Amino acid sequence: MKYLYISxxxxxxxxxxxxxxxxxxxxxxxxxxxxxxxxSNSLSVYQIEGDWLTQNNKKTTxxxxxxxxxxxxxxxxxxxxxxxxxxxxxxxxxxxxxxSDTDKVGFTLISFDVERDSVSKLKKFAFDKKLGSRWTxxxxxxxxxxxxxxxxxxxxxxxxxxxxxxxxIITILDKKGVILYRYEGLEIDAKAIAKKIKSALQ
Amino acid sequence: xxxxxxxKSSVVLAIILAFFSCRQPAKNNSKDLKDTIDGxxxxxxxxxxxxxxxxxxxxxxxxxxHLEVVEKEMRLADGVTxxxxxxxxxxxxxxIRIREGDEVEFYLSNNPNNKMPHNIDLHAVSGPGGGAxxxxxxPGHTSKFSFKALNSGLYVxxxxxxxxxxxxxxxxxxxxxxxxxxxxxxVDKEFYIMQSDFYTKGKYGESGLQAFDMEKALxxxxxxxxxxxxxxxxxxxxAMHAKVGEMIRIFVGNxxxxxxxxxxIIGTIFDTIRxxxxxxxxxxxxxxxxxxxxxxxxxxxxxxxxxxTLVDHSIFRAFNKGALAQIEITGPEDSTIFSHKQxxxxxxxxxxxxxxxxxxxxxxxxxxxxMDARLSLGGxxxxxxxxxxxxxxxxxxxxxxPPLAKSDFLMNRSDKGISIVMHGLNGKITVNGKEYDGVMxxxxxxxxxxxxxxxxxxxxxxxxxxxxxxKEVQAIRKGGKLLEQGKKSKK
Amino acid sequence: MHVLKIACFxxxxxxLGFTKESVFREKAQDPxxxxxxxxxxxxxxxxxxxxxxxxxxxxxxPFYIDVHAVTNADFLRFVxxxxxxxxxxxxxxxxxxxxxxxxxxxxxxxxxxxxxxxAPVTNVSWFAATAYCKWKGKRLPTLVEWEFxxxxxxxxxALSDTNSLTAFILKWYEKPAPRMxxxxxxxxKNTYGLWDMHGLIWEWVYDFNMSVANSDSRNAxxxxxxxxxxxxxxxxxxxxxxxxxxxxxxxxxxxxxxxxNLGFRCxxxxx
Ligand SMILES: [Cu+2]
Numbered sequence: 025m026k027y028l029y030i031s032x033x034x035x036x037x038x039x040x041x042x043x044x045x046x047x048x049x050x051x052x053x054x055x056x057x058x059x060x061x062x063x064s065n066s067l068s069v070y071q072i073e074g075d076w077l078t079q080n081n082k083k084t085t086x087x088x089x090x091x092x093x094x095x096x097x098x099x100x101x102x103x104x105x106x107x108x109x110x111x112x113x114x115x116x117x118x119x120x121x122x123x124s125d126t127d128k129v130g131f132t133l134i135s136f137d138v139e140r141d142s143v144s145k146l147k148k149f150a151f152d153k154k155l156g157s158r159w160t161x162x163x164x165x166x167x168x169x170x171x172x173x174x175x176x177x178x179x180x181x182x183x184x185x186x187x188x189x190x191x192x193i194i195t196i197l198d199k200k201g202v203i204l205y206r207y208e209g210l211e212i213d214a215k216a217i218a219k220k221i222k223s224a225l226q
Numbered sequence: 227x228x229x230x231x232x233x234k235s236s237v238v239l240a241i242i243l244a245f246f247s248c249r250q251p252a253k254n255n256s257k258d259l260k261d262t263i264d265g266x267x268x269x270x271x272x273x274x275x276x277x278x279x280x281x282x283x284x285x286x287x288x289x290x291x292h293l294e295v296v297e298k299e300m301r302l303a304d305g306v307t308x309x310x311x312x313x314x315x316x317x318x319x320x321x322i323r324i325r326e327g328d329e330v331e332f333y334l335s336n337n338p339n340n341k342m343p344h345n346i347d348l349h350a351v352s353g354p355g356g357g358a359x360x361x362x363x364x365p366g367h368t369s370k371f372s373f374k375a376l377n378s379g380l381y382v383x384x385x386x387x388x389x390x391x392x393x394x395x396x397x398x399x400x401x402x403x404x405x406x407x408x409x410x411x412x413v414d415k416e417f418y419i420m421q422s423d424f425y426t427k428g429k430y431g432e433s434g435l436q437a438f439d440m441e442k443a444l445x446x447x448x449x450x451x452x453x454x455x456x457x458x459x460x461x462x463x464x465a466m467h468a469k470v471g472e473m474i475r476i477f478v479g480n481x482x483x484x485x486x487x488x489x490x491i492i493g494t495i496f497d498t499i500r501x502x503x504x505x506x507x508x509x510x511x512x513x514x515x516x517x518x519x520x521x522x523x524x525x526x527x528x529x530x531x532x533x534x535t536l537v538d539h540s541i542f543r544a545f546n547k548g549a550l551a552q553i554e555i556t557g558p559e560d561s562t563i564f565s566h567k568q569x570x571x572x573x574x575x576x577x578x579x580x581x582x583x584x585x586x587x588x589x590x591x592x593x594x595x596x597m598d599a600r601l602s603l604g605g606x607x608x609x610x611x612x613x614x615x616x617x618x619x620x621x622x623x624x625x626x627x628p629p630l631a632k633s634d635f636l637m638n639r640s641d642k643g644i645s646i647v648m649h650g651l652n653g654k655i656t657v658n659g660k661e662y663d664g665v666m667x668x669x670x671x672x673x674x675x676x677x678x679x680x681x682x683x684x685x686x687x688x689x690x691x692x693x694x695x696x697k698e699v700q701a702i703r704k705g706g707k708l709l710e711q712g713k714k715s716k717k
Numbered sequence: 718m719h720v721l722k723i724a725c726f727x728x729x730x731x732x733l734g735f736t737k738e739s740v741f742r743e744k745a746q747d748p749x750x751x752x753x754x755x756x757x758x759x760x761x762x763x764x765x766x767x768x769x770x771x772x773x774x775x776x777x778x779p780f781y782i783d784v785h786a787v788t789n790a791d792f793l794r795f796v797x798x799x800x801x802x803x804x805x806x807x808x809x810x811x812x813x814x815x816x817x818x819x820x821x822x823x824x825x826x827x828x829x830x831x832x833x834x835x836a837p838v839t840n841v842s843w844f845a846a847t848a849y850c851k852w853k854g855k856r857l858p859t860l861v862e863w864e865f866x867x868x869x870x871x872x873x874x875a876l877s878d879t880n881s882l883t884a885f886i887l888k889w890y891e892k893p894a895p896r897m898x899x900x901x902x903x904x905x906k907n908t909y910g911l912w913d914m915h916g917l918i919w920e921w922v923y924d925f926n927m928s929v930a931n932s933d934s935r936n937a938x939x940x941x942x943x944x945x946x947x948x949x950x951x952x953x954x955x956x957x958x959x960x961x962x963x964x965x966x967x968x969x970x971x972x973x974x975x976x977x978n979l980g981f982r983c984x985x986x987x988x
Pocket of ligand 1: 311342343344345385386387393398
């Protein structure tokens with residue numbers, strides 16, 4: 025009976041937060057504009073070393089992502105709802121970016137599923153979702169992925185059935201890999217984010 | 227099977243409820259100038275029983291609030307300490323006062339020496355968790371979040387970190403007042419009082435550092451129910467003060483975690499209460515119910531000076547667990563409202579219940595005693611019964627209790643004082659030239675005992691009056707008179 | 718037993734050969750040196766505090782874990798060899814502003830050094846702790862490993878005395894931290910031979926960020942269909958509020974955070 029009430033309460037609270045859950049724009053890092061060259065290197069997410077593999081079976085490192093603004097999310101390809109949704113959200117951002125800027129922006133998905141998301145699985149996911157040439161899908165070791173999740177402030181946990189519990193976060197990185205913005209949740213405003221990216225490019 | 231159905235329907239109900247209960251921020255299409263932010267300031271926070279002054283402003287402002295969580299050992303009662311978890315170093319937490327429409331930028335800091343993460347759920351916030359998730363803060367860190375105060379009212383805030391009951395039980399709560407547009411009617415004095423219950427390993431009053439007791443908390447059996455975080459925090463030397471006739475407003479909160487408060491002030495009536503801290507008012511209220519994690523604003527004035535006691539009128543909490551606070555009202559008396567005691571008369575019914583007290587052995591069984599026997603029995607009786615008022619040396623207390631030693635009043639009486647001891651005495655009398663106007667109660671002595679004590683009194687302390695016999699006492703009891711005639715008593 | 722251990726070292730050494738894969742650049746020390754200070758936790762079935770709808774118990778593989786938490790003296794040695802982890806050098810991305818704030822300077826514990834040396838190092842971030850473990854040829858224990866090791870009763874106490882362990886833990890949780898932490902090995906040793914699993918400091922674990930549950934403890938994760946989050950988390954034992962508090966604490970952290978009473982110990986794979 026006790027549990028009945030507890031579940032009652034949970035559903036109540038949860039339903040409530042669902043409705044209002046919209047993307048939260050993370051604070052811009054205190055004064056991004058004034059970060060010196062050296063600082064920006066030391067604040068770069070790309071400091072995580074190690075090799076990764078792309079959906080095209082190409083060996084790569086995170087610093088290879090430098091030079092473009094990157095829109096980044098962590099996903100796993102067998103995910104039923106949230107990850108396809110995040111991917112769609114990023115596609116929507118891509119659509120809202122001015123054609124003149126498209127070469128200055130990259131889109132990167134990193135898989136939680138180090139065991140099952142093989143290169144071919146990543147490739148298939150990219151194909152199914154019609155992810156173009158500006159997209160990079162990466163697989164790495166569990167340790168690399170865990171460390172990246174720490175930097176991107178993404179929580180995740182592997183479930184006994186092989187799927188993952190995770191938070192849904194889209195991160196915008198500058199050309200050096202420093203976090204510019206974070207968006208949490210599944211209801212993002214693609215137009216507004218595209219605008220932010222545009223102004224960051226200037 | 228049935229449980230399952232109940233479960234299902236409860237879930238459905240919950241969803242429906244959730245759907246309706248989620249407040250959508252009111253859409254403000256008419257961007258009235260009145261509602262746009264005009265300036266900013268940092269909120270001045272106060273510890274109970276103080277309340278920040280109202281900053282009467284017309285248009286909403288941006289308000290910055292800085293609140294620090296401090297874990298520390300403090301006094302819970304005399305000789306008893308507790309590891310409190312606090313918003314601002316005291317229990318209850320700091321009082322926050324803002325205005326409807328204000329935009330609040332909230333900084334919650336968790337002191338680096340703290341052991342626990344904490345957060346804050348402000349009931350004044352419209353949004354998931356009331357800010358709890360946004361403000362989850364590790365020791366040595368500060369969280370920032372913002373909200374718009376959409377609804378006016380008096381709201382509880384509390385920590386909502388797991389296990390929530392323990393964080394509240396350890397002292398993590400306070401009040402935030404969102405003043406309605408236009409403000410409240412000004413009053414002379416404002417105070418902040420918050421009730422809460424504590425669950426300690428030891429019983430009420432057991433000294434030393436007391437740990438939180440989850441078992442008692444689950445059973446909802448508090449050892450302490452207090453105002454403002456400790457026994458005596460708002461009474462005695464810490465009492466609140468006001469003057470006769472001043473309009474007093476108290477912002478009252480109840481943190482629980484379990485108890486519901488029957489808030490009452492002994493000796494006054496609330497002129498106005500703002501029910502549950504909201505917009506509706508009620509008048510001429512004696513006791514108002516404040517739910518756990520609820521609040522109320524009470525307004526009243528005291529017309530007569532004195533000490534007024536605030537209680538949770540679930541009265542054992544007040545007198546046995548600490549739920550007691552005081553306001554001392556000073557100023558001139560007004561006897562048309564309250565006269566204080568004008569007279570104190572003993573009520574001696576002709577055949578009241580008092581006379582049903584198992585009475586003395588029946589007269590027939592009593593025997594006359596020798597002088598020596600009566601003196602020794604009477605001496606013991608005197609010490610036990612009479613000395614409390616007439617003093618052991620029978621000299622009495624000037625102005626209050628007349629002397630029995632060498633008392634002309636006693637020694638000259640024809641009844642030897644028997645009727646006084648038998649029925650009590652009431653009214654103005656003169657003893658050895660001094661006036662007394664007190665009350666001596668009826669003493670429930672049997673005839674033998676009366677004979678003993680009067681024999682003793684009349685032959686001690688310099689008195690010389692001879693034996694008082696049982697027969698004499700019985701005669702008076704029957705309404706007769708003694709043979710020896712003396713002066714008549716005034717009575 | 719001894720043979721098994723040696724075999725275990727050999728395997729670890731081989732595994733550590735792949736330093737290319739390492740996230741951080743710290744060179745691994747010879748792990749056999751460090752191993753002396755570790756014990757083997759044989760593993761077994763463990764019921765985590767937060768259980769999933771589809772699993773009640775988790776099988777924990779055997780692992781090695783440090784007998785006591787890493788001390789200030791240990792960490793000073795690490796920082797001296799890896800100056801990029803010095804207080805003034807470490808990037809804010811990897812350690813917040815309070816990193817090693819209780820030390821006098823980059824490479825000195827200061828006037829209290831005699832007291833600090835054997836005390837557990839605190840004010841260290843997850844990244845710094847991870848780097849230290851790497852340098853030692855070790856790793857941080859996983860959340861499940863740590864909880865498994867920490868669930869053991871105090872050595873010499875009757876098993877029926879588990880309530881008193883909970884009471885012991887809670888007493889510590891309720892109190893604010895002392896100005897100066899006592900040395901390691903000053904609280905109690907559990908039946909695995911591990912010191913101070915409770916009552917001295919909080920400890921980092923490798924996957925502390927695995928809880929997806931909302932940090933507002935009253936909310937359960939969202940509806941299954943809306944995200945990849947599976948069923949509501951529920952406490953294995955609702956009365957175990959000591960565990961509640963540990964999970965709550967972890968949820969308040971980010972990997973670059975440093976906290977005055979948060980330290981760590983290292984673990985190592987066995988096989
Ligand atoms: Cu708290």
